[in-house]
Amino acid sequence: MPPRPTVLTIVILITIAVILLLRPYSATLNGYSSYYRDAFGPGRSLRTWLADEEAHYAVAIQERLELIKKWGPRDDAVDPYPTHGEFYTIWDFFVPAFQCPHRVQRVGTLGDGGKWVCGLDRVVKQDKCVIYSFGINGESSFESTLLKRAPGCEAWGYDYSVNSWGPEITGDPEVRDRAHFRPFALGGTNNHEDHDNPKYWTLDSLMDLNGHTFIDILKIDIEGGEFDALTAFLSTHAAAEGDVLPVGQLQLEIHAREGHENFEYFARWWAALEAAGLRPFWTEPNLVYINLVRGVRPELAEYSFINIRGNHALVNEAFN
Template sequence: MARFSTSITTVVLMAVILIYMCAVFRPEITILSMTPPAPPMEPLPLSPKYQFVEKRLALKPNFTSTAPVSKPSSRMIELYRIQAKQRRAYLKVVLMSLSRNYMFVYNNLAPEVYCPELVRVGTTNDGGKWICSPFRIPIGCTIFSLGLFNEVTFEMELQYILNNRCKIFAYDSNEQATATLDVLKTIRTKAMKATIGSETDTSRQSYTIEDLMNMESVNNIEIFKIDIEGSEFAVVPAFLKKHKPAQILIEIHGTPAEMVTLLNDISRQGYWLYSHEINGAWHNLCEFSFIHEKAFERYGATPMAKYLDIV
């Protein structure tokens, strides 16, 4: 009986302690919640003075190099090659079953091509992009940036690396802050309010990518950055059937099956994956970086094993 009484006392004491902790340390307990806090939905107005990127741009690093281009070893390529069959099989299952489990997508992703100078350009937080050997981007190239949301550190640092030797055309469905537009003017970037769609409707400021190219007399795009909040499914496959940018930096928003379908469509147009980055807050978002096979030599890339051409 005494032992039973002691057990009750212990349980009651533990409950009191737990209630006290919930009341006093509620913020700390909330942080340990399994559900991550939602990221802010609206960015702060651009303030270059307080940006880490702005501080980097004030430096004068030497981007010249005489080092030989690195190559993956033959044994590394061989291992990637023999694993590709399994990667393709799992991704095909996602397509056939319409699975909503992102594990089968993300766990099976790996670079298809080796980039010797894989670097992140722009903020190290959401908004920066992984790009292959930006130091090799040709002089006088054209860069298309679809989707800004007042986050232009990628454009800023890319032009810093390039010494403003390329022209950027930037588009977003919303008006950008004055501070953002002022910065873009200093880095050879022409910005325009435009919604990207499968058809052009000027009354709604909606345009196809091809019509935007025609408006600016652009024939070729070297770097194609796109983050258009789900509209990529409607516009990217058709666009790539006619145009082949050297590199594509794209954020895909969708279910696992939708993701794999678009990855397959991109792969079928001659593109090889060299980087991916899962969004830490929302797992239905993921950044992908591709290079076209005709641009391998220009950027020093080495093919390893292709598997995203699933069907």
């Protein structure tokens, strides 16, 4: 009669079995697997990954067109927030169908204020990097965490509704010397003469003011101003043949309300983001807003985009 296995042996065998069962799924669990860091699989380069994801993203665009045909049948006839039993909202047409080829992680506080970032491990390896943040509102955990992780980074923050960064930066000598703040507003045109209040700057003008040619991480949360501001930014760089959008990734809260919820307008604006090389890899609804203002439509959503063009840290095959 063979010996009976001990309890410890059983526990070890069960643990091994669970690990083996879960391994095939680890790559899909919220982007946290090491699969996303640099291991693209045998013979699969970063360039191949990006090309494959572009093919998948093209399928998502086709599915969007089919959904518009179903509920429109044209984009000017789609109700962004239907109330007659239709099973969709505007956000269902614009899904984050592109997978970032690096680890995706949430940076900053849980709840309102934190953002999802792609490939931070690559960004922080650079000797220097540039962070722009529009919309501070007294909470700077996102920017503070980035600066702590990346000693070579500096951050430029803008918000005309407050006078400084939040306490996460102003109260921390480790990072505050690398964080620069001005009470400016981001807009689609420049209106920053002495008599202008608030003073509006375009993104390109601020980059010129600061002597920057590239932004590694761009965060925008400006209560609907993102539409005009990004339209101007995209138009400037689309006008020059061969120009590449000078941004590595974009963390953006979109406010589809007060005229910007018009589906035809929104779809054209979103298509301009795509045409510039921006691909959404993450989204989450702003449920804090829904909870605070009960009974409202789901008008706010957080999106994160990777720029698939250029030669920056997230898409450079030779980056080490």
